[in-house]
Amino acid sequence: MSKSPHPGAFLIAVRQPDETDHTYAILVDRIAEAISVVTAREPGGPRPRHVGTLGPYSVKRIKLRPGEARII
Numbered sequence: 001m002s003k004s005p006h007p008g009a010f011l012i013a014v015r016q017p018d019e020t021d022h023t024y025a026i027l028v029d030r031i032a033e034a035i036s037v038v039t040a041r042e043p044g045g046p047r048p049r050h051v052g053t054l055g056p057y058s059v060k061r062i063k064l065r066p067g068e069a070r071i072i
Helices: 031-041 056-062
Strands: 008-015 021-028 049-054 069-071
Touching: 008 031, 021 031, 021 056, 031 049, 031 069, 049 056
Parallel strands: none
Antiparallel strands: 008 021, 008 049, 021 069
16 A cells, blocks of 8 residues: 655745845645746746755654745
């Protein structure tokens, strides 16, 4: 019997006018979902990009909830 799939925590970055990035940690199933969440939060920003993932220990430690987008 297989376990139900656990959502991944994706890191999505959005470039800011001052040349820094806002990097969001988002707990969802697919990268496309994570990008759409960030696009909704920063609609006027440049194209968001996937820059990494968080492991399950990190997700648990920061208490990230499914669907939540948090700047880290």
